[in-house]
Amino acid sequence: MSTQTTTVIFYLFAALTVCSAAFVVLTRNVIYSAFSLLFTFFGVAALYVFLSADFLAVTQVVVYVGGILVLLLFGVMFTNSIMNPGQKTEVSNTLAGSLLFLGVTGGVLYSFFASPGWMSTGKTLQGSIVGPVGFETMSRYVLPFEMVSILLLAALIGAAFLARFDKKGNS
Amino acid sequence: MSTTALTQFSIPLLMGNSLNAWSEALVGFNLLGLPLGLVILAAIPLVFIALYSLTYGVYGERKISAFMQDRLGPMEVGKWGLLQTIADILKLIQKEDILPTSADRFLFVIGPGILFVGSFMAYAVLPFSPAFIGASLNVGLYYAIGIVAIEVVGILAAGWGSNNKWSLYGAVRSVAQIVSYEIPASLALLCGAMMAGTLDMQQINLLQSGSYGFAHFYLFHSPIAWLPFLIYFIASLAEVNRAPFDIPEAESELVAGYFTEYSGMKFAVIFLAEYGSMFMVSSIISVVFLGGWNSPLPNLGSFALNTWTNGPVWGAFWLIMKGFFFIFVQMWLRWTLPRLRVDQLMYLCWKVLTPFAFVSFVLTAIWEIYVP
Numbered sequence: 165m166s167t168q169t170t171t172v173i174f175y176l177f178a179a180l181t182v183c184s185a186a187f188v189v190l191t192r193n194v195i196y197s198a199f200s201l202l203f204t205f206f207g208v209a210a211l212y213v214f215l216s217a218d219f220l221a222v223t224q225v226v227v228y229v230g231g232i233l234v235l236l237l238f239g240v241m242f243t244n245s246i247m248n249p250g251q252k253t254e255v256s257n258t259l260a261g262s263l264l265f266l267g268v269t270g271g272v273l274y275s276f277f278a279s280p281g282w283m284s285t286g287k288t289l290q291g292s293i294v295g296p297v298g299f300e301t302m303s304r305y306v307l308p309f310e311m312v313s314i315l316l317l318a319a320l321i322g323a324a325f326l327a328r329f330d331k332k333g334n335s
Numbered sequence: 336m337s338t339t340a341l342t343q344f345s346i347p348l349l350m351g352n353s354l355n356a357w358s359e360a361l362v363g364f365n366l367l368g369l370p371l372g373l374v375i376l377a378a379i380p381l382v383f384i385a386l387y388s389l390t391y392g393v394y395g396e397r398k399i400s401a402f403m404q405d406r407l408g409p410m411e412v413g414k415w416g417l418l419q420t421i422a423d424i425l426k427l428i429q430k431e432d433i434l435p436t437s438a439d440r441f442l443f444v445i446g447p448g449i450l451f452v453g454s455f456m457a458y459a460v461l462p463f464s465p466a467f468i469g470a471s472l473n474v475g476l477y478y479a480i481g482i483v484a485i486e487v488v489g490i491l492a493a494g495w496g497s498n499n500k501w502s503l504y505g506a507v508r509s510v511a512q513i514v515s516y517e518i519p520a521s522l523a524l525l526c527g528a529m530m531a532g533t534l535d536m537q538q539i540n541l542l543q544s545g546s547y548g549f550a551h552f553y554l555f556h557s558p559i560a561w562l563p564f565l566i567y568f569i570a571s572l573a574e575v576n577r578a579p580f581d582i583p584e585a586e587s588e589l590v591a592g593y594f595t596e597y598s599g600m601k602f603a604v605i606f607l608a609e610y611g612s613m614f615m616v617s618s619i620i621s622v623v624f625l626g627g628w629n630s631p632l633p634n635l636g637s638f639a640l641n642t643w644t645n646g647p648v649w650g651a652f653w654l655i656m657k658g659f660f661f662i663f664v665q666m667w668l669r670w671t672l673p674r675l676r677v678d679q680l681m682y683l684c685w686k687v688l689t690p691f692a693f694v695s696f697v698l699t700a701i702w703e704i705y706v707p
Contacts, residue, residue: 169370195495199442202449202488219474222481230484230517234510237491292473294534 181207388610442496450489464650505592509583522692527623617661
């Protein structure tokens with residue numbers, strides 16, 4: 165694939181990500197913003213592919229689209245006032261909000277332009293990334309990995325505890 | 336077209352020995368500086384889905400179901416009803432594109448689109464033949480089972496956007512079913528990935544080739560390999576909403592599930608997406624457990640059946656035939672078994688398939704480590 169094609173595809177995905185993310189925030193209809201997240205997650209996955217992190221890209225789709233987004237959509241569908249979009253919260257801290265926005269945007273832009281460029285390692289990626297990811301997970305990063313497993317297990321048990329029927333006389 | 340592009344294209348057609356020769360030649364094909372080859376590469380599976388679902392999917396299913404019920408099926412249009420499908424398409428194209436008044440316009444329109452894109456994207460990693468694969472990814476198998484997630488969002492968009500209770504029920508049932516059955520399906524495929532030691536679809540195929548034909552397939556690799564094979568087949572039926580797991584579109588209770596409100600071309604797109612994912616799961620099971628594009632015929636002495644029936648064109652033939660065989664089994668089950676209830680569906684997934692998938696996972700791991 166030529167460099168030009170890759171660049172065009174990259175900018176298409178970047179535009180998709182940014183526009184859909186903006187739509188998530190700006191739309192008044194909560195269900196639209198949930199569905200728009202699909203395109204954001206998908207665009208981010210595509211950007212991972214451009215960084216040669218294909219395993220991470222697929223994981224992004226599996227975890228965020230298959231898990232979190234579906235959960236979010238179910239949550240949104242349970243929302244009471246979903247049928248009358250266009251509601252506004254009474255709290256709107258215009259001054260503090262814009263100050264925060266300007267500060268964060270300025271900081272990100274400053275660090276982007278002030279940094280001397282991307283760091284590059286001597287080694288280039290070769291072959292499949294799946295093997296090294298699995299090896300590192302089970303050797304160097306085994307403690308964080310197990311901690312996350314225990315956290316998820318605790319969440320699972322908690323969910324099962326909350327969801328089960330109450331026994332009689334135990335109310 | 337430059338001369339280099341022509342030579343690049345013609346040499347692999349003659350030789351056809353190296354892996355992915357055709358698709359790589361196609362990627363290098365540029366017309367007036369535009370990457371036309373990439374577009375053609377993506378269009379080939381699309382044309383395949385359309386052709387197969389119109390011939391085998393529609394006409395074949397009607398005939399097979401008719402014969403199973405001792406009927407004749409379509410007989411009026413053309414000889415043996417062969418032109419029935421064309422008449423159906425003409426009807427479908429002419430139909431008015433109805434948009435229900437109270438439907439959510441945006442979601443109603445993009446729902447079928449997302450659904451089809453999700454189903455079609457998996458074809459990127461489908462190795463049609465030793466010389467052709469859309470994208471030879473390192474994580475091909477993982478991608479193929481992960482991309483189903485996009486389909487789920489499409490189903491929810493279609494069901495919610497229709498603003499119809501049947502549609503929403505169908506969508507929610509379908510999503511619950513796909514999300515649950517993904518777990519045993521992925522665990523079963525993980526057993527296949529462990530046997531291969533790679534997630535690359537072409538490599539998985541390549542590792543199953545040999546002169547004894549079917550004896551090299553992963554279904555016969557270890558004494559417990561039939562268990563993940565069976566689990567994946569059952570779970571894949573649920574993932575594509577086929578009977579006996581077709582409660583999302585149970586006609587007797589939900590009209591037609593999440594596509595109740597759709598008509599005309601939008602219905603056709605949903606229909607193509609369903610047939611697309613039917614072939615996709617069938618070909619995933621063929622690739623992981625039945626050798627994909629490898630010929631099942633063994634070499635018998637000087638009668639080298641395996642060597643004769645392997646190659647790029649034969650590979651495409653075998654993969655498509657294996658896929659069609661599993662689609663035939665799906666149709667067969669559809670007209671044989673009754674539909675499961677929702678609680679039976681969840682019982683089967685969480686209390687039967689998932690524990691057995693874990694058992695087969697552990698046994699396969701032990702086999703891979705201790706048996707040379």
